[in-house]
Amino acid sequence: MNKSVIDFILLAGFAGLFGIASVGHAQEDHEKKAERLLKKAIESGREGSATAVVRHTEAAREQLIQQNREHPYTHPSLHIYGENPKAEYDDALFEEMALAISEARKGNARAGGEAASRAYLHLKQKEQAK
Numbered sequence: 001m002n003k004s005v006i007d008f009i010l011l012a013g014f015a016g017l018f019g020i021a022s023v024g025h026a027q028e029d030h031e032k033k034a035e036r037l038l039k040k041a042i043e044s045g046r047e048g049s050a051t052a053v054v055r056h057t058e059a060a061r062e063q064l065i066q067q068n069r070e071h072p073y074t075h076p077s078l079h080i081y082g083e084n085p086k087a088e089y090d091d092a093l094f095e096e097m098a099l100a101i102s103e104a105r106k107g108n109a110r111a112g113g114e115a116a117s118r119a120y121l122h123l124k125q126k127e128q129a130k
Contacts, residue, residue: 030067031127034060038120041100045113053104053112057119061097064090064123089126093119 037060044052068090096119104112 030063030070031123034063034067035120035123037063038116038123041116042113042120045100045104045109045111045116048109050104050107050109050112053109053116054101057097057100057104057112057116060119061094061101064093085129086126089122089129093122093126096122 037056041053041056041060044050044056096115100112100115100119102112103115
């Protein structure tokens with residue numbers, strides 16, 4: 001092999017490694033942003049601010065949707081209980097976020113914050129299920 005072919009192969013290998021690392025980093029960024037936003041929603045619920053619960057929970061949901069688009073982990077047609085705990089925590093997480101938003105829109109900030117708190121716990125469980 002000539003030197004230019006070897007250089008190209010090495011360059012492609014390094015680019016692939018850095019590409020994989022950046023995907024993992026982007027996924028972690030979305031999760032960390034969602035965590036921070038859910039914490040803000042929980043605090044807003046304690047403070048009685050229903051509009052803030054809605055705003056922070058919706059923003060957290062968008063972060064997690066973006067993460068799932070960039071890094072899908074399951075096939076919806078193969079959803080068997082216990083087979084993919086990450087998907088199960090993700091389902092519970094989105095259900096709790098929907099409940100938090102629904103309760104907060106009704107003006108019930110405390111119930112919205114409590115649902116956001118349960119969503120936060122499901123997010124932490126999802127992260128540990130990797």
